[in-house]
Amino acid sequence: MDNNVDVAASPARTTPKEAGTGEGARELNESVGVLRSSVRILGQDTDDLHKKTFTTEWHERTREWAKRSVQELLEEVADLGFAWRDIARMMDVTVPAIRKWRQGERATGENRHRLAGLVASCHQVMDDYCVNEVASWFETPVLYQVPVTPIDLWAGQQPDLVLEHASGHSDPESILTAFDPEWREHYRSNDVDVVTGTDGHRSLRVKG
Amino acid sequence: MTGRDFDLPGSDDDNPDWGALYAAVGNEVVAERPVFTGDVFEGVPVTKNGQTRQRAVMVLHHPCTIRSDGVHLNDSILVATVDRHRRFTPEEWQGNYDKMPLPAVAPHHETPGKRDRAAFFDRFYTVSPADLNSGTRIAVLSQLGVNILLQRYVHHTSRVIVPTFRFQDVTGGRFEEADLIQEWCESMGGDLDSESAAAVAWLREKPNESAPTRQAQIDDPQYRAAVRRDMRQQLKKLHSNRP
Numbered sequence: 476m477d478n479n480v481d482v483a484a485s486p487a488r489t490t491p492k493e494a495g496t497g498e499g500a501r502e503l504n505e506s507v508g509v510l511r512s513s514v515r516i517l518g519q520d521t522d523d524l525h526k527k528t529f530t531t532e533w534h535e536r537t538r539e540w541a542k543r544s545v546q547e548l549l550e551e552v553a554d555l556g557f558a559w560r561d562i563a564r565m566m567d568v569t570v571p572a573i574r575k576w577r578q579g580e581r582a583t584g585e586n587r588h589r590l591a592g593l594v595a596s597c598h599q600v601m602d603d604y605c606v607n608e609v610a611s612w613f614e615t616p617v618l619y620q621v622p623v624t625p626i627d628l629w630a631g632q633q634p635d636l637v638l639e640h641a642s643g644h645s646d647p648e649s650i651l652t653a654f655d656p657e658w659r660e661h662y663r664s665n666d667v668d669v670v671t672g673t674d675g676h677r678s679l680r681v682k683g
Numbered sequence: 684m685t686g687r688d689f690d691l692p693g694s695d696d697d698n699p700d701w702g703a704l705y706a707a708v709g710n711e712v713v714a715e716r717p718v719f720t721g722d723v724f725e726g727v728p729v730t731k732n733g734q735t736r737q738r739a740v741m742v743l744h745h746p747c748t749i750r751s752d753g754v755h756l757n758d759s760i761l762v763a764t765v766d767r768h769r770r771f772t773p774e775e776w777q778g779n780y781d782k783m784p785l786p787a788v789a790p791h792h793e794t795p796g797k798r799d800r801a802a803f804f805d806r807f808y809t810v811s812p813a814d815l816n817s818g819t820r821i822a823v824l825s826q827l828g829v830n831i832l833l834q835r836y837v838h839h840t841s842r843v844i845v846p847t848f849r850f851q852d853v854t855g856g857r858f859e860e861a862d863l864i865q866e867w868c869e870s871m872g873g874d875l876d877s878e879s880a881a882a883v884a885w886l887r888e889k890p891n892e893s894a895p896t897r898q899a900q901i902d903d904p905q906y907r908a909a910v911r912r913d914m915r916q917q918l919k920k921l922h923s924n925r926p
Contacts, residue, residue: 556908
């Protein structure tokens with residue numbers, strides 16, 4: 476009887492000594508699997524910790540900026556280049572309300588704090604993540620050809636996603652999915668081009 | 684058509700944020716704001732069959748073609764009648780293709796039945812700038828409101844549905860320009876026509892020989908922040924040079 480045939484026919488009855496290198500490969504595979512799980516858990520824990528630390532930094536910066544007056548804070552965002560309508564959206568107030576504050580009318584403590592939070596986030600994004608032209612960055616889509624910007628994230632009450640996006644540690648698709656799980660469906664439009672007409676103004680051209 | 688083809692304001696289609704349609708209503712509307720697509724006026728004289736009546740109207744003219752020289756309105760402005768209409772449900776926004784709903788457009792009107800209205804696309808007129816100016820502007824649409832209006836009006840005239848975020852590509856620059864002109868005029872005060880002309884002239888300048896005009900730059904969202912900063916610096920300079 477050929478022993479090799481017996482081994483091939485009934486591997487379940489094979490003893491460790493008779494398996495050759497298969498046992499070593501299985502142990503290695505198991506070890507790497509354990510390591511991989513550990514790294515994944517460590518990665519998730521590190522992600523969560525980083526989110527806590529950058530949020531903590533943001534809160535500290537906000538406390539500092541909140542010492543300034545509302546008009547000083549508004550001048551700061553204006554000097555950075557934000558549009559008043561976008562500031563109003565991110566603050567969840569009307570544009571006329573922003574105008575009144577610019578003219579000296581008092582804002583509530585809550586609005587002052589929220590404005591300080593916006594200014595703080597701008598400086599954190601510039602200082603920690605080397606973003607230049609921060610107002611322009613806020614207006615830049617998170618993902619090419621998907622019209623969701625950090626302004627939309629902030630106005631959607633998710634400032635943590637703005638900081639996460641600035642950090643570069645999450646891919647844009649993950650950021651968008653956290654913001655709107657159905658973003659792919661909402662912004663599916665490959666059938667329209669933007670073109671410049673002979674009068675110099677832009678037009679939409681439906682693809683034929 | 685199935686599903687939600689026509690956008691509603693706000694992020695929750697089942698609970699829309701009607702206020703998001705408007706940039707300003709009632710006494711929030713300021714004279715410094717250039718007349719723009721979607722503006723609602725009351726008391727505008729319109730003529731039909733030889734008879735002139737005062738009506739509430741909404742400007743339908745596209746933002747790119749409402750002015751001939753960047754400052755002054757065209758001689759003839761296309762407007763739609765605005766009339767009382769009960770507030771549409773979110774589901775009704777998916778139909779009623781001949782209307783632009785205007786919920787809470789007059790939130791403080793003494794007659795509750797007149798606080799919600801609609802613009803009727805099939806009841807349109809052309810009016811002169813003087814006619815518009817003789818009326819009272821009661822509402823200015825937000826950028827989203829303008830895009831929603833264009834989505835509905837384009838569908839009414841052509842049966843083509845375009846997502847509102849695509850309209851943003853062609854209206855964003857002009858809306859930004861209106862914002863900048865308003866900010867300039869509010870900052871400088873004085874004669875509105877002169878300051879509007881000064882703002883437009885500044886926007887039509889090239890910051891340097893090799894750059895496009897500022898007006899062309901604001902068509903691209905990534906350059907708008909820089910133009911805003913430059914304008915605000917320019918305004919500070921103008922103020923400091925004042926006697």
